Amino acid sequence: MAFLSFLISGISLGSIYAIIALGYTMVYGIAKMLNFAHGDVIMVGAYICFYATSRFQLPPLVGILLAVVVCTILGIVIERLAYKPLRAAPVLAVLITAIGMSYFLQNAALLLWSSNPKVFPPVVPTGKISLFGGQLTISYVTVVAILCCIVIMLALTWFTSKTKMGKAMRACSEDKGASQLMGINVNGTISLTFAIGSGLAAIAGVLLCSAYPTLVPTTGAMPGIKAFTAAVFGGIGSIPGAFVGGILLGIIEIFAKAYISTQLSDPIVFAVLIIVLLVRPAGLLGKQIREKV
Amino acid sequence: MSSDSKLISIPSKSMIPERDIDKTPILECVNLGINFGGLKAVDNFDLSIGRTEIAGLIGPNGAGKTTVFNLLTKVYQPTTGTILLDGKDTHSMNTMQVNRAGIARTFQNIRLFNALSVEDNVKTAMNNQMKYNMWSGIFRLPRYWKEERIAHERALELLSIFNMEGMANMKAGSLPYGAQRRLEIVRALATNPSLLLLDEPAAGMNPSETAELMENIRKIRDTFQIAILLIEHDMNLVMNICEGICVLNFGRIIAKGTPEDVQKNPAVIEAYLGKKKEA
């Protein structure tokens, strides 16, 4: 029973990672950049929801919606101001800009909301589901996180494969120049990708803080890195890859904590990533691209 | 400059078996082939090249010529067949080892070390002939100075084949197109090959540059006493300097022989011009 309980909490944590990783992977796929500020957008989303529900006493759903709207706008603004001017710049320059943006968001949050930890109010009812006569209890947050992740994953898969905008997105990630020649609005598509990714980050932020209710300006940093790891784990650029990578990462982390060592759980997670990449250098579901000679 | 093992100076016509006077060709491919996901990009490729032969590999676009180069240099691992270089099977070798065994090449899409100077591009290719280790380099021991001086002189000497000594300090990436192609040849030569593969050496050159290049290719063969296999679309160049020609279409050899034979071959004419309509 303990095993099952760990597995479920692993999947739940993994679901949150997966939602963040989906944002990472979509942005990577289209802009070919590691958006280090993504983790901090999560934090912003969580703060917005926190203030909406606890200071302004808005209903949780409105708080979440507000967080999504603010983060979506934030994502678009970040892309327009910082990344768009560097579209032709070397990869490293963009990376450093993203890091600068991450510092900026963290320190702006520090000034706006101070470094005092905020106790995140539950946006999901705090009850538990009891199974097997109370031997296995699952909190609602856990269930909601898993359901959210599945819904988002399915919606994104549908969006990228069936809709016109989604196809434009895939075209841009293959070849921006050719897409432009085919009449696709490349800038618009990239903005849309950042918007979706940031919106997802807001949802992930709310879920993360519902499960682990301490909110500080650096809340998003470590989950951001982990989710990025998850995206690479699954094969960066691949939507199912981010999903699988996120879930697996969550399970490994919880199992490592439960069965091996709490302090060494992060090193273990990273060690597994390294092993996976050595066996499959492009991640679990990534495509190995052969260089043309 | 030439080593004792490369003494045979008569250009052999090894592509035509009955006229093969060179008993030990430098390169021998038997039944060479590679599949890319079911597509036979190169199939049943047999070729042998004499020690000082200039051979041509021609064929329409997409025929698999560059793939043959990639197989010979082990950029791709062949699915079938064997490659014998100077009688030695290259099966277990990788690209680096094949080069050390004696094959050097140039690339269709130029691949220079753009941020390095012209001289350093050539010196890099001499890496395996230099022996001093990392510590000699860091502590600037006498070996460093001695070998670096020799490398410097040799690099200038090699560059002088194409009159490029004056460009030695320029960055390779900033050279004009033609000079970049020539530098690739010099770089390949600097590895002391016994077989030089040239992938479209005359691409983008005007007729006078091409004429000069032809002379230089001959000069290289004569001075270094090496075999040269080249891919080229410029038929004037191919027919003028190649002693044996191999024509490839859809990954298969459709003709082999002297320039005269190949030009008259109906299969070749068909591959290049299409099938003649029955009048």
Add this chain to the structure above:
Amino acid sequence: MKSIRLNKTTRKNYLTYGLVIVAYVILQLMSSSGATTSTLQGMLVPICAYVVMAISLNLTVGILGELSLGHAGFMSVGAFTGVTAAIAAGNAIPSAAIRLIVGMVVGALFAAVIGFLIGIPVLRLRGDYLAIVTLAFGEIIKGIFNNLFVGIDSRGLHISLLSDKTNLAEGGKLIIGGPMGIGSIPKISTFTGGAILIMITLIIVFHLVNSRAGRAIMAVRDNRIAAESIGINITKYKLMAFTVSAALAGAAGSLFAMNYTTIVANKFDFNTSILILVFVVLGGLGNMLGSIIAAAALTILPEALRQFSDYRMLVYAIVLILVMLATNNDTFKAFLAKFKPGKKKKEEVS
């Protein structure tokens, strides 16, 4: 007769040596005459350490062309092993300067070994995958040092993981205390030691770059396939660059740690790796003088921004973004180029 011809690279290398020496002399004169503030005085050794970190990372990122996000991991290895060695040698070696040297050499050696071992798997990967794996190794190193306990007593060194199982004999001393890190470090790092380390680092890096190994490393960076085709052993040269880079970072870590009384593993986390990467990118890839200036300037900048108090890290972030935009955006660049037409022309010719 042969005259000594200095090409552009050599001239720039000598300029770099010269500027480091001049900077050292000026700062040393200032500090002996009491002209430096105590803040600056306290920052001299960290600046030296960061400069060495930046130069060594530039070897990996600029010269080898592989993005490493875990460079602080090697700094950590150097710090912990170097300090342990310096403390362990404490009784045997009375001279602080020699203990500092021992610490830095041991730190460099351990970091080199770790760098070599990590390099074997890591360098098979490419691009962003390589970057993420270096990040992962950096985090693993941090995790291990956070849970490592090392003690010394009359019977020698005792090492244990996760919890303190060193069972030291009477009079023994716990050197590394897991998440508490190392306490009571002898503060033996000096500005002179740091300046000498910078000079040695520069000599090693410049001489390496300017030798057959350096050419091979840069060839691998510029065009891997072409490098293979001329018989370059890619793995060997990648490993060489990576190991030398790790060793130098280890020495820097040792220097850095022995400037403080306590040091914890969390000091050398992902953020430190990123900080150093920022130095390298701002200073220019492959440009060692740039790395030195960027490392020194950006270490001082947050202090210089003290008047902005709470806003200083925010300003730092904005400065970072603006500098990246200014140096990489064509519109920005064209605008800036108007102010220096001479330089612009020169670039076009070469």
